[in-house]
Amino acid sequence: MKPRTRRLAWIVTGLAVLGVAAALVLNAFQSNLVFFFTPTQVAAHEAPQGRPFRIGGLVESGSLAREPNSLTVHFRVTDTAQTIAVSYTGLLPDLFKEGRGVVAQGTLGADGTFHASEVLAKHDENYMPPAAADAVKQAHGATVTKTLVRSGGGGQ
Amino acid sequence: MIPELGHFALILALLVAIVQSTLPLAGAALGAPRLMALARPAARVQCFMVVLAFVCLATAFAGNDFSVQNVAANSNSQLPLQYRIAATWGSHEGSLLLWTLMLGVWTCAVTLFSRHLPPAFLARVISVMGLVSVGFLLFLLLTSDPFDRLVPAAAEGRDLNPLLQDPGMVIHPPMLYMGYVGFSVAFAFAIAALLGGRLDATWARWSRPWTTVAWSFLTIGIALGSGWAYYTLGWGGWWFWDPVENASFMPWLTGTALIHSLAVTEKRGAFKSWTVLLAIVAFSLSLLGTFLVRSGVLTSVHAFATDPARGVFILTFLALVVGGSLALFAYRASKVGLGGVFGVVSRESALLANNILLIVAMATVLLGTLYPLFLDALHLNKQSVGQPYFDLVFPMVMAPLVFLMGIGPIARWSHAALPDLWTRLRWAFGVALAVALVLPFTLGRWSPWVAAALFFALWIATSSVVNLGARLAHSHRSGLLAKLAANSPSYYGMLLAHLGVAVFIVGVTLVKGYEVEQDVALQPGQNVAVGGYEFRFLGVHPGPGPNYRAVTGTVEVRRDGRLLETLHPEKRIYNASGQTMTIAAIDVGVLGDRYVSLGEPLADDNPSGPWAVRIYLKPFIDWIWGGALLMACGGLIAVTDRRYRLVVRRRSASALAGAAVAASAD
Numbered sequence A: 001m002k003p004r005t006r007r008l009a010w011i012v013t014g015l016a017v018l019g020v021a022a023a024l025v026l027n028a029f030q031s032n033l034v035f036f037f038t039p040t041q042v043a044a045h046e047a048p049q050g051r052p053f054r055i056g057g058l059v060e061s062g063s064l065a066r067e068p069n070s071l072t073v074h075f076r077v078t079d080t081a082q083t084i085a086v087s088y089t090g091l092l093p094d095l096f097k098e099g100r101g102v103v104a105q106g107t108l109g110a111d112g113t114f115h116a117s118e119v120l121a122k123h124d125e126n127y128m129p130p131a132a133a134d135a136v137k138q139a140h141g142a143t144v145t146k147t148l149v150r151s152g153g154g155g156q
Numbered sequence B: 001m002i003p004e005l006g007h008f009a010l011i012l013a014l015l016v017a018i019v020q021s022t023l024p025l026a027g028a029a030l031g032a033p034r035l036m037a038l039a040r041p042a043a044r045v046q047c048f049m050v051v052l053a054f055v056c057l058a059t060a061f062a063g064n065d066f067s068v069q070n071v072a073a074n075s076n077s078q079l080p081l082q083y084r085i086a087a088t089w090g091s092h093e094g095s096l097l098l099w100t101l102m103l104g105v106w107t108c109a110v111t112l113f114s115r116h117l118p119p120a121f122l123a124r125v126i127s128v129m130g131l132v133s134v135g136f137l138l139f140l141l142l143t144s145d146p147f148d149r150l151v152p153a154a155a156e157g158r159d160l161n162p163l164l165q166d167p168g169m170v171i172h173p174p175m176l177y178m179g180y181v182g183f184s185v186a187f188a189f190a191i192a193a194l195l196g197g198r199l200d201a202t203w204a205r206w207s208r209p210w211t212t213v214a215w216s217f218l219t220i221g222i223a224l225g226s227g228w229a230y231y232t233l234g235w236g237g238w239w240f241w242d243p244v245e246n247a248s249f250m251p252w253l254t255g256t257a258l259i260h261s262l263a264v265t266e267k268r269g270a271f272k273s274w275t276v277l278l279a280i281v282a283f284s285l286s287l288l289g290t291f292l293v294r295s296g297v298l299t300s301v302h303a304f305a306t307d308p309a310r311g312v313f314i315l316t317f318l319a320l321v322v323g324g325s326l327a328l329f330a331y332r333a334s335k336v337g338l339g340g341v342f343g344v345v346s347r348e349s350a351l352l353a354n355n356i357l358l359i360v361a362m363a364t365v366l367l368g369t370l371y372p373l374f375l376d377a378l379h380l381n382k383q384s385v386g387q388p389y390f391d392l393v394f395p396m397v398m399a400p401l402v403f404l405m406g407i408g409p410i411a412r413w414s415h416a417a418l419p420d421l422w423t424r425l426r427w428a429f430g431v432a433l434a435v436a437l438v439l440p441f442t443l444g445r446w447s448p449w450v451a452a453a454l455f456f457a458l459w460i461a462t463s464s465v466v467n468l469g470a471r472l473a474h475s476h477r478s479g480l481l482a483k484l485a486a487n488s489p490s491y492y493g494m495l496l497a498h499l500g501v502a503v504f505i506v507g508v509t510l511v512k513g514y515e516v517e518q519d520v521a522l523q524p525g526q527n528v529a530v531g532g533y534e535f536r537f538l539g540v541h542p543g544p545g546p547n548y549r550a551v552t553g554t555v556e557v558r559r560d561g562r563l564l565e566t567l568h569p570e571k572r573i574y575n576a577s578g579q580t581m582t583i584a585a586i587d588v589g590v591l592g593d594r595y596v597s598l599g600e601p602l603a604d605d606n607p608s609g610p611w612a613v614r615i616y617l618k619p620f621i622d623w624i625w626g627g628a629l630l631m632a633c634g635g636l637i638a639v640t641d642r643r644y645r646l647v648v649r650r651r652s653a654s655a656l657a658g659a660a661v662a663a664s665a666d
Helices: A003-031 A039-043 A130-155 B002-030 B039-062 B069-074 B081-089 B092-113 B119-143 B167-196 B201-232 B243-268 B272-294 B308-336 B347-377 B387-407 B418-442 B448-474 B480-485 B489-514 B622-639 B647-657 B660-664
Strands: A033-037 A053-059 A072-078 A083-089 A101-108 A114-120 B383-385 B516-522 B527-530 B533-544 B548-559 B562-567 B570-574 B580-583 B585-587 B592-601 B611-619
Touching (some): A003 A033, A003 B347, A033 A039, B119 B167, B119 B308, B167 B272, B167 B308, B387 B489, B418 B448, B448 B480, B448 B489, B548 B592, B548 B611, B580 B592
Antiparallel strands (some): B527 B533, B570 B580
């Protein structure tokens, strides 16, 4: 092989390796994207069955219940328009409280209960997770629009 | 009065920084020595003013001056003194002041330790750093004044975020910022070289120690942050691929590439343009890190600020710095030149592969960090990139890099032969492979992943031994000590840092492969067996703290009936904020930690009933930080190399012989 051909061979091999690596990286990226849904979207069956996703909103006041002497808890997450039942086994983070914002990751069961594998609370006490805040805002926006439409319709 | 003095000092610092960033630059362009001579005193005065402002703010925090907005929002009179002082950089404004302070200190250091630099070059370096100072001082004064008064004054402060009331958090930000800001020196050197059109081996030798020191600080800063997450968040995790962590990791990866690329530029005169580009990218990523963490775009404990004006300012600043320097690079890089040629199999090639892999790794992290933010900013969709993405992709990119770490330091410059490399390294390869295949059996469970990762760690170690052995064998001196002393500190620094990577890999592999995590419900007096250890929960007792109420649990750890340790995990409720904090109790050991943290009482908030308790066994986890410490030490040892101090005498020589002289080193 001439030196030039050999150099070319090296470069082509290098590019091929990079191409395969990029394809693998993007594939891994694609399959590990975690989507976020609000309780309203979950109620409207927009969330996937079986694939993990995140929900966010407020922990409904008075909804937290613990199975006796076990680490399993049940609570409801609301965006003020819709609520969704969540079950979780494990230790809850310090910042988890009724009436406060929460984001949970897990899968939706056939019975409509969200089985959380992770409850996220990497935020401080006067800071709502943006995802949770948006869920509430979106739900509010929807209700306000609905009311406006209804009252507008009534006026005609 | 003191806050006003601080504010005034900041304004003066801005004015001096404007002088520092313009006149010496003009002087360098016009060849006016008197203008260039302004650089040094201006940088020192600017630094003094920022130090003064910082001391004023620290005084306000120490003295509980709640008429200052920043103090009222981030401190409390019950807060112990060390945390009141640490609170100076606990807030958004204070941490930016710390950034500016670090920049002033680094610039001052450049004025002190670069007496041998040509005046025009030094003037340009200090001016470029002055420009960055101007940006940050404007940012402080216009959007984030740390000295804003609160009228009427608050009677009591709102308290520092309890998560930050921790010794690790006292030193983590200064270390991290020393690293971030330290890359501004490499950046300023690169810009000055582009402006002056002179970039040779001597330039790389000036730039190297600064870059290495900055990198060492960044390494320590990241390790401290990781250690803090491990023991304070109560989750036992040491790295979450959280955007805040990624923000500091991206400059680290690029900085690592820069260190290696600088080595090639110094020794061989190659990779010139690439080195300059890396220096620009490393500093840009440091700015991006500051932007990500400080503008409040992230959901995290670090996101103190939520004011969009600040985000717009940093984004504009970032665009100016990155866009400006890249434009300059595009315009001037052809002057700098690409540098020498080298064979396909050579140390240069190995280091080129190192650079490409590190940048690919950085790009995968960047993709996973910024993609969700972009989508969110465009209101397309809310999604996040799961940890599995990073856990899968990152080791895949790192594996070939680590393999090359064994070959690169042994390969010859310019041209190496594969058969020769194989002859020299086959024993290292064989021993690493054999031990890696057998070792997992002794740890309990054999898994291909553990064996593969251990092979890489052992490969670094065995090839380093071969490398050192060959050096000693070829030394002409007699006696082992004399032979050892013949090698330069930068060589030993390299070996140590590489061994640090091996130690780090062992830590990560064994903790991922063999950790045991159990969340259990325990009655007082109840036992639970976890992975060969017996944990006995003896109940909890209340106790007061300086600014919190605590519930302290008692857990005895036994092995084969013998008491090893009594652990006291805590649950704290801070008085001022009412926030709860979990303080894990950790029995630290070289071979692994035993980690216990308290959840909540399970029976209607009755503390004498059963508790949720989290029990972890973390084998070899401390090796992760030990490895990082070795890397940082390696960097600091490399900097003590005599040749960095001999530049004055060498410069005259290299002016005659050009870049060829640099090749004589090593």
